[in-house]
Amino acid sequence: MSEADSSRGKCAHIPLNPVPRQQHVVHSETKLDSQYNIDVFGKYRGSSKVMVLPKTTEQVSQVLAHCNKRRISVVTQGGNSGTGGGAIAERDEVLLCMRDMNKVRDIDEVSGVVVAEAGCVLDDLDRHMQQLGYIVPVDLGSRNKCMIGGNVSTSAGGLRYLRYGSMHGTVLGLEVVLPDGRVLDLLFTLKKDASGYDLKQLFIGAEGTLGVVTAVAIALAPKPASSQLVVLGLTDFCKIQRAFVLARQSLGEIISAFEFWEKRCNELVVEYEHYESPLETAHEFCVLIETRGSYMQHDVEKMDAFLDKLREERLIDDSKVFRDADEMERVWVFRQQMATAHGKSGCMHVYDFSLPSKHQHDLLVAVKEHLTAEGIYGQADSPVKDVTIFGHIGDDNIHLQVIAKEFGGIVEEVMEPWVYEWVGSRQGSVAAEHGLGKHKGEFLKYSKSATTIKQQFDPNNIMNPDKHISRA
Amino acid sequence: MSEADSSRGKCAHIPLNPVPRQQHVVHSETKLDSQYNIDVFGKYRGSSKVMVLPKTTEQVSQVLAHCNKRRISVVTQGGNSGTGGGAIAERDEVLLCMRDMNKVRDIDEVSGVVVAEAGCVLDDLDRHMQQLGYIVPVDLGSRNKCMIGGNVSTSAGGLRYLRYGSMHGTVLGLEVVLPDGRVLDLLFTLKKDASGYDLKQLFIGAEGTLGVVTAVAIALAPKPASSQLVVLGLTDFCKIQRAFVLARQSLGEIISAFEFWEKRCNELVVEYEHYESPLETAHEFCVLIETRGSYMQHDVEKMDAFLDKLREERLIDDSKVFRDADEMERVWVFRQQMATAHGKSGCMHVYDFSLPSKHQHDLLVAVKEHLTAEGIYGQADSPVKDVTIFGHIGDDNIHLQVIAKEFGGIVEEVMEPWVYEWVGSRQGSVAAEHGLGKHKGEFLKYSKSATTIKQQFDPNNIMNPDKHISRA
Structure with a gap:
């Protein structure tokens, strides 16, 4: 909730001792504006009455120390774009909104490493890095809303995992505030580090249950010099799998995404988001393949050879290649709006x-x-x-x-x-x-045995206490 | 120590209760054969008198449960190729040698994931995977000796980190035996997993201080269809950095290694290993660049363009490109023998x-x-x-x-x-x-603050007890 909101008289600043006066604390007699108490698709509804908007790590530390002492529960929220309810405060937990911690602290342009605060919106951060010749190696549909701290805390995989791998590999360092207010400085920025247990890994995917991620050091990928997309229309799901094998062979080192959706998904985006379908005719399945390389002519030749193979094996009914930047952007937006279109329907x-x-x-x-x-x-x-x-x-x-x-x-x-x-x-x-959020925990036994270390980090169970990850 | 050794009368099989009789347990009245009690370069010397060679996870579990109960310390050893002394038993700890747990348990040829036991020698495993069109994404000089469990336990980076990233990203799952004998089944084999704290990460780089890694699920990389090497001769170290920037631009997605060494290193390999120098004349610095791609003609064009740029900017005094498989192998062996040559000198x-x-x-x-x-x-x-x-x-x-x-x-x-x-x-x-092994722990404060979780996993401190990582 912004200062503008509070000036409408709905909320008042209530300074919590020992949080300094200049800290943003928003309090409502009923509950907070729905944008913070309802998840992106309206499934999970919270009833938090207090939101705190720290601007510094020190303020996060003060808030947590205060809450820990008084056994006040805390739910950390970034862009509130999660679909599992992990950032929703179901009872009256304090919402710790990271939005105002949105500075880029440091960039090493030679090694390609950025240190960004948790509240940096992924799209903003990525555009900033692109000006320096790099990209953030994680990308997802909610890039305009989600924040890098939330990406880390949910171990976001996203659209280009195939090329750039998981956050367990690309995150080099973290700054974390523990529930009792201690700041854990694990903000390492070099690529190889074997100097002790890799504690930061525990916070990647912990959904704010062990502490609050306040800053992230991440290894960037070089911005590709050339990129192209192809959208395929297919009749049979089995043919998608064969197309994937051929894509890995023909497109090898330049493939950066291989997505699919079925016909109904396509219809929903057209109907609810009013975007033009990438292919003129309807197909049972669509596949979107992206390549990213360093020399367009080579990439084009590889794509042509790949499409020839698909046609030889009669795998596809339709295909359309996109190389214009605006056109490619439109195709990606079409794909990225798929979840939102479903939500609207x-x-x-x-x-x-x-x-x-x-x-x-x-x-x-x-x-x-x-x-x-x-x-x-x-x-x-x-x-x-x-x-x-x-x-x-x-x-x-x-x-x-x-x-x-x-x-x-x-x-x-x-x-x-x-x-x-x-x-x-x-x-x-x-x-x-x-992430696990609220809706999967009790079924975890179906996929993985786990041991909890929640108790060690958060003995008073104040951090995102009702979410399933901490009980797995 | 093999059965052949023990039949020479130097060692006897001493069955430890409750370890089954068929288990290999080797005991010496003085101490074990030096190959297990001295590190690869002769700096760290141990005095263990008992070595256990389990063949199954269950046997590892029995050994640890037995030792934990009696407060007998255990040092886990793979290929004993580490340079930090982490696998040496300084006092009279039991050596748990993983050599006989060397089976490949499962391979998913579609997704490219292998589940291998800890004692698989890296080179053996990689050659096996190459027959299926994949490579193990970690590679290092000691590949003929080191084992995959040791690679995980030291968080080995190696020669192609630049391309394939860290083990924190490529390891998908682990099977670990905890100090009290419990088996932690974290052997996940799919790429994306956010179903709970990623506990396996703690064992990557823990040097056997929290438990014993008995099996590893690792995401393989596709075997490249084309590969080439170039060795450059340069006068000035600053020019290496500029060459690296140009390499990332020109070789983009196909670069897979960028190594350097100085003149004296080159001389030592020639003198002590009797290998031919890759370049005929001596240079202050040599750089070895490898590319791996899917289409040789494209890779050759990219390499030519790169070398033209180096010459235009007068960065190099010499260069030699290698495309023949045997020649490339010889260049890599030259590089990989560098540490050994130093050790012999x-x-x-x-x-x-x-x-x-x-x-x-x-x-x-x-x-x-x-x-x-x-x-x-x-x-x-x-x-x-x-x-x-x-x-x-x-x-x-x-x-x-x-x-x-x-x-x-x-x-x-x-x-x-x-x-x-x-x-x-x-x-x-x-x-x-x-890894940290014995020789760096007390200086850790210079590069990283850390919190130990050793106590939680190993309250009796029986696992590799004298190494520095557990005290960081």
């Missing part, structure tokens, strides 16, 4: 699975059959309107959407734990890149 | 630093000046014979060698903590990829 239940790609389409079929058998899908008056999948073939990561007419227990009741068992029995994971 | 003290490349040559100059000023270098009868540097420019990782005529306290006395202070004051780390 109804009440969305999102599942985010790691699942071997050979099982991904079977999942869609199985879910539709299951919901039909349970009597909640398939008729005009069924509670569930749509079931769709899209995702990242290169990383075995699939997003399953079940769109209901209204939120309520029925979808969860029918889907869970059935779907977790289905995924678990096929060597999948029930949480790939969206 | 005298009593080697190795330092392994992360240091911004602009400071790397200054380090060599400063060390020579310091040792000269202290009166132990520069004269025919000085205790120190040679001081050299070589390393990985792309990762800011440098190896500093101080070769003395004999081991003894003088080199450490003069070098430490002076050199750690020098590196720390230039934002370096005193341990890049060799």
